[in-house]
Amino acid sequence: xxxxxxxxxxxxxxxxxxxxxxxxxxxxxxxxxxxxxxxxxxxxxxxxxxxxxxxxxxxxxxxxxxxxxxxxxxxxxxxxxxxxxxxxxxxxxxxxxxxxxxxxxxxxxxxxxxxxxxxxxxxxxxxxxxxxxxxxxxxxxxxxxxxxxxxxxxxxxxxxxxxxxxxxxxxxxxxxxxxxxxxxxxx
Numbered sequence: 001x002x003x004x005x006x007x008x009x010x011x012x013x014x015x016x017x018x019x020x021x022x023x024x025x026x027x028x029x030x031x032x033x034x035x036x037x038x039x040x041x042x043x044x045x046x047x048x049x050x051x052x053x054x055x056x057x058x059x060x061x062x063x064x065x066x067x068x069x070x071x072x073x074x075x076x077x078x079x080x081x082x083x084x085x086x087x088x089x090x091x092x093x094x095x096x097x098x099x100x101x102x103x104x105x106x107x108x109x110x111x112x113x114x115x116x117x118x119x120x121x122x123x124x125x126x127x128x129x130x131x132x133x134x135x136x137x138x139x140x141x142x143x144x145x146x147x148x149x150x151x152x153x154x155x156x157x158x159x160x161x162x163x164x165x166x167x168x169x170x171x172x173x174x175x176x177x178x179x180x181x182x183x184x185x186x187x
Contacts, residue, residue, distance in 0.1 A: 018147045021143030025136070030183060039088055040075075086125045088135060137175030145165075
């Protein structure tokens with residue numbers, strides 16, 4: 001008999017990630033300034049957590065550094081809009097390529113991720129509204145899909161390795177459709 005999900009065992013970080021993912025996926029364009037700040041906060045937070053895990057020996061200070069990096073990078077989201085759109089598109093595409101096609105053992109995957117990210121950034125700046133809708137929906141869906149799969153028992157996620165991609169696609173399409181329908185009159 002399957003065990004019931006213990007809500008007390010879910011880490012606070014995962015709950016916040018799921019809430020941020022839902023907000024970005026379905027309301028990213030409506031709250032684009034806030035969305036850019038949130039996306040950049042998440043990028044800064046997880047960049048320090050993943051790439052500089054031992055910068056501070058004490059877990060408390062490591063968490064403080066993660067929050068500080070997130071806050072510092074979120075200032076980009078509150079600054080120049082075209083820079084924020086281009087940089088956000090680049091960061092989203094780069095991080096998703098590295099997350100889903102990594103790990104990078106050599107320079108090839110990061111180089112491909114940078115190239116695809118630059119193209120995505122240029123396209124995003126040239127078509128602002130649709131790009132913001134699509135990128136925020138995809139990034140929010142990515143946070144939701146990986147968070148939901150993380151909640152599942154390892155037996156389930158190992159039996160269905162492409163479940164994260166199925167969820168990501170379905171949630172992203174739902175978020176894109178929802179945002180386009182609900183932002184018709186917003187410039």
